[in-house]
Amino acid sequence: MERRIEFNTSWQYSPAPESTDHIVLSKRYDNFIGGAFVPPASGKYFDTINPATEEKLSEVALSDEADVNRAVESAREAFNRYWSKCLPAERGKYLYRIARLIQERAREFAVIESLDGGKPIRESRTVDIPLVAAHFFYYAGWADKLEYAFPNRRVSPLGVAGQIIPWNFPLLMAAWKIAPALACGNTVVLKPAETTPLTALKLAELIQEADLPPGVVNIITGAGETGQALVRHPDVDKIAFTGSTEVGRIIQKELAGTNKKYTLELGGKAANIIFEDAALDQAVEGIINGIFFNQGHVCCAGSRLFVQESVADTVIRKLKDRMESLIVGNPLDKNTDIGAINSRQQLDTINSYIEIGQKEGAELYQTSCPLPERGYWCRPTLFLNASQSHRIVQEEIFGPVLAVQTFRTAEEAIEKANNTPYGLSGGVWSDKGAKVFKITSKIRSGVVWANTYNKFDPTAPFGGYKESGVGREGGLHGLLPYVNLA
Amino acid sequence: MAAATQTLPDFRYSPVVDQVGVADRIARVTARSIKKESKIEALKLALSMLDLTTLDAKDTAGKVRQLCYKARHLHDDLPDLPTVAAVCVYPNMVSVAKKALEGSTVKVASVATAFPTGMTSLDIKLEETRRVVSEGADEVDMVISRGRFFAGDYNYVFDEIAAVKEACGQAHLKVILETGELETYDNVRRASEIAMYAGADFIKTSTGKVKPAATLEVTLVMLEAIRDYYYQTGRMVGMKPAGGISNAKLAIQYLVLLKETLGEAWMTPQYFRFGASSLANDLLMQIVKQKTGIYQSIDYFSKD
Numbered sequence: 001m002e003r004r005i006e007f008n009t010s011w012q013y014s015p016a017p018e019s020t021d022h023i024v025l026s027k028r029y030d031n032f033i034g035g036a037f038v039p040p041a042s043g044k045y046f047d048t049i050n051p052a053t054e055e056k057l058s059e060v061a062l063s064d065e066a067d068v069n070r071a072v073e074s075a076r077e078a079f080n081r082y083w084s085k086c087l088p089a090e091r092g093k094y095l096y097r098i099a100r101l102i103q104e105r106a107r108e109f110a111v112i113e114s115l116d117g118g119k120p121i122r123e124s125r126t127v128d129i130p131l132v133a134a135h136f137f138y139y140a141g142w143a144d145k146l147e148y149a150f151p152n153r154r155v156s157p158l159g160v161a162g163q164i165i166p167w168n169f170p171l172l173m174a175a176w177k178i179a180p181a182l183a184c185g186n187t188v189v190l191k192p193a194e195t196t197p198l199t200a201l202k203l204a205e206l207i208q209e210a211d212l213p214p215g216v217v218n219i220i221t222g223a224g225e226t227g228q229a230l231v232r233h234p235d236v237d238k239i240a241f242t243g244s245t246e247v248g249r250i251i252q253k254e255l256a257g258t259n260k261k262y263t264l265e266l267g268g269k270a271a272n273i274i275f276e277d278a279a280l281d282q283a284v285e286g287i288i289n290g291i292f293f294n295q296g297h298v299c300c301a302g303s304r305l306f307v308q309e310s311v312a313d314t315v316i317r318k319l320k321d322r323m324e325s326l327i328v329g330n331p332l333d334k335n336t337d338i339g340a341i342n343s344r345q346q347l348d349t350i351n352s353y354i355e356i357g358q359k360e361g362a363e364l365y366q367t368s369c370p371l372p373e374r375g376y377w378c379r380p381t382l383f384l385n386a387s388q389s390h391r392i393v394q395e396e397i398f399g400p401v402l403a404v405q406t407f408r409t410a411e412e413a414i415e416k417a418n419n420t421p422y423g424l425s426g427g428v429w430s431d432k433g434a435k436v437f438k439i440t441s442k443i444r445s446g447v448v449w450a451n452t453y454n455k456f457d458p459t460a461p462f463g464g465y466k467e468s469g470v471g472r473e474g475g476l477h478g479l480l481p482y483v484n485l486a
Numbered sequence: 487m488a489a490a491t492q493t494l495p496d497f498r499y500s501p502v503v504d505q506v507g508v509a510d511r512i513a514r515v516t517a518r519s520i521k522k523e524s525k526i527e528a529l530k531l532a533l534s535m536l537d538l539t540t541l542d543a544k545d546t547a548g549k550v551r552q553l554c555y556k557a558r559h560l561h562d563d564l565p566d567l568p569t570v571a572a573v574c575v576y577p578n579m580v581s582v583a584k585k586a587l588e589g590s591t592v593k594v595a596s597v598a599t600a601f602p603t604g605m606t607s608l609d610i611k612l613e614e615t616r617r618v619v620s621e622g623a624d625e626v627d628m629v630i631s632r633g634r635f636f637a638g639d640y641n642y643v644f645d646e647i648a649a650v651k652e653a654c655g656q657a658h659l660k661v662i663l664e665t666g667e668l669e670t671y672d673n674v675r676r677a678s679e680i681a682m683y684a685g686a687d688f689i690k691t692s693t694g695k696v697k698p699a700a701t702l703e704v705t706l707v708m709l710e711a712i713r714d715y716y717y718q719t720g721r722m723v724g725m726k727p728a729g730g731i732s733n734a735k736l737a738i739q740y741l742v743l744l745k746e747t748l749g750e751a752w753m754t755p756q757y758f759r760f761g762a763s764s765l766a767n768d769l770l771m772q773i774v775k776q777k778t779g780i781y782q783s784i785d786y787f788s789k790d
Contacts, residue, residue: 003716003717003720005713005716005748005749005751006749006750006751007745007746007749007750008749008750009745009749009750009753010750010753011524011527011528011531011741011745011753012524013518013519013520013524014520014521014522014523014524014525016519016520016521122517126517277502278502278504279501279502279503279504279507280501281501281503281507281710282503282504282506282507282508282510282511283507285507285510285511286507289510317717321713325745325746334517334518334519335518335519431502431504451504451506451507452506452507452510
């Protein structure tokens with residue numbers, strides 16, 4: 001008799017949706033420039049939708065070069081008039097105030113983040129928003145201590161920073177960008193992603209409430225062209241970009257020959273390596289967190305799994321069992337593990353890779369969970385028996401799709417793990433301390449987790465090797481891209 | 487008996503468990519939100535899985551009889567409630583409980599083997615086991631020899647459990663690991679495997695006499711051991727967290743853990759029990775609350 005466990009139990013969880021009663025969304029949002037909301041020069045707007053229902057949530061300004069000019073002018077004026085003259089401790093005070101206001105309104109931000117982006121409320125409530133507050137708190141503390149961060153150097157701000165952020169962690173990426181920039185005395189123009197502008201615009205309202213001097217933070221919405229205009233603007237001193245490697249390359253070309261500083265946080269294809277002596281049940285939990293966190297829309301996702309051959313069958317069995325208890329559906333339901341794919345476009349990309357993987361000969365496995373009728377959804381997906389030469393192993397899919405390979409020796413695991421153009425993150429699982437240190441030091445990635453995965457902290461620097469990016473964000477290292485040292 | 491035909495693993499090399507990862511998993515389990523219909527179902531299921539327990543030096547025949555009545559009539563104001571699974575008593579109360587539960591489906595469980603410490607010789611433990619079974623115990627809750635376990639004498643621990651299992655005859659054997667004394671999850675995992683391979687029908691966390699008693703974390707480690715053993719041998723072993731589960735919310739979290747680790751086949755009193763004394767009334771209060779929308783005073787629920 002085949003031994004299997006039936007996870008489709010007669011006892012089912014009833015829907016437990018988070019209430020949206022307290023959420024106030026305007027029908028239309030303008031750009032936030034010079035401390036006020038101003039309509040775009042073109043008068044044009046575009047819709048932002050809920051990817052779980054495909055319904056329109058609001059519409060936001062479509063900004064062009066004229067709006068970018070206006071925002072940069074405003075940031076420059078705020079830099080000259082207020083922010084560069086502000087006492088460092090005062091800058092800290094504003095940042096602390098923003099952090100506290102975010103904590104006070106955490107639930108509201110969490111719900112909007114899930115509505116606009118599709119991520120489960122479980123994550124926006126316990127990961128995204130608390131980390132946003134933590135980042136502001138952390139960099140608030142640095143504001144008046146910069147000379148201790150860089151001993152024996154004279155520290156001065158750069159000026160105006162142009163910041164372009166992605167749709168996977170909308171408010172968290174805004175915090176990663178704004179907090180260190182402001183702490184170091186810069187003013188900013190931030191462009192949130194096209195599909196997820198709402199929490200950034202809510203942050204603009206909060207910044208107004210915090211009484212930050214007008215123009216210190218400017219937020220303009222738009223698509224790729226808006227970002228391009230910001231990158232090209234001659235009066236921007238620094239560009240901070242998080243997004244795809246493809247766009248990162250274009251930005252790097254644009255910036256060549258200019259004096260602008262830049263940091264790029266790009267794609268990844270992280271190896272998660274499970275050794276036979278690891279605590280296997282916990283390693284499985286780490287695999288799950290590594291690839292299914294935020295629908296796999298995570299640049300540091302553990303999207304390549306390497307399992308030592310002696311435990312491969314056991315690990316795959318445990319992984320399949322654990323995947324069966326993952327609930328895909330309404331992002332606002334407190335029991336949802338995997339929410340909606342962020343956009344139709346991204347769903348198409350993921351589905352095309354699922355086809356490619358099958359054509360390449362990898363063995364597809366998906367769970368049996370039901371999916372809602374409307375909205376963009378993808379079941380948790382494995383590709384077994386994948387090869388280094390498969391596109392699903394080489395290219396970033398940015399979805400809940402895990403490519404699985406086995407290995408025999410540690411050398412083989414390290415070689416395969418590093419055999420990628422990316423180098424953002426990695427994971428190593430073993431119960432042997434010495435082995436963990438030996439292997440992690442050989443993985444060429446910015447972050448390597450040992451016996452855990454996808455853990456974030458504002459005190460830890462984050463960034464990539466190779467095509468995963470340039471520069472570091474977070475921690476003391478995260479101050480460096482925003483200061484001149486003399 | 488399965489143990490006769492299977493190859494025994496070397497218990498020195500039981501799988502390792504990572505404490506931080508276990509805590510991470512439990513954080514996700516406790517974040518599950520169980521409301522409305524699913525809550526009522528869970529409350530009733532938990533009631534049916536109760537081993538209503540009294541293990542006090544000052545237990546009297548009268549108290550045991552009262553408890554047995556409660557086991558059969560949880561709250562007569564509510565129709566269609568299940569009965570509890572069993573009443574769990576000390577050896578000298580077995581015959582009292584047996585008589586009081588006659589004609590019902592509620593089982594009599596007795597602790598044995600020099601509960602709660604197990605600090606006596608094997609022949610006395612076996613004699614005690616045979617005695618409670620002959621007086622009518624349907625289930626025997628034994629304790630393992632923790633001293634021998636810590637000394638690395640796994641064969642002794644294994645043989646002792648196997649001998650008690652034999653002495654049980656038809657009675658079901660629950661093996662108490664006393665996880666609060668085992669120090670590490672690695673030890674809990676190892677003791678679980680020893681107990682299952684030696685023939686345990688259930689593995690149980692605690693005597694209730696040592697703190698910490700049952701926790702979600704330790705229960706997860708044991709459920710995963712049960713799952714691996716099932717895949718290895720095809721035999722289903724039951725699980726009984728005992729001690730410290732005093733409210734309905736916590737009981738429901740155990741059911742979430744059970745559902746997501748072992749699934750449908752284990753979600754029955756045949757394979758999952760709660761060892762508790764005060765849990766019953768909290769479950770009943772919550773059921774009444776779900777039905778009426780109002781919390782009633784604890785004075786409206788009988789305390790036996």
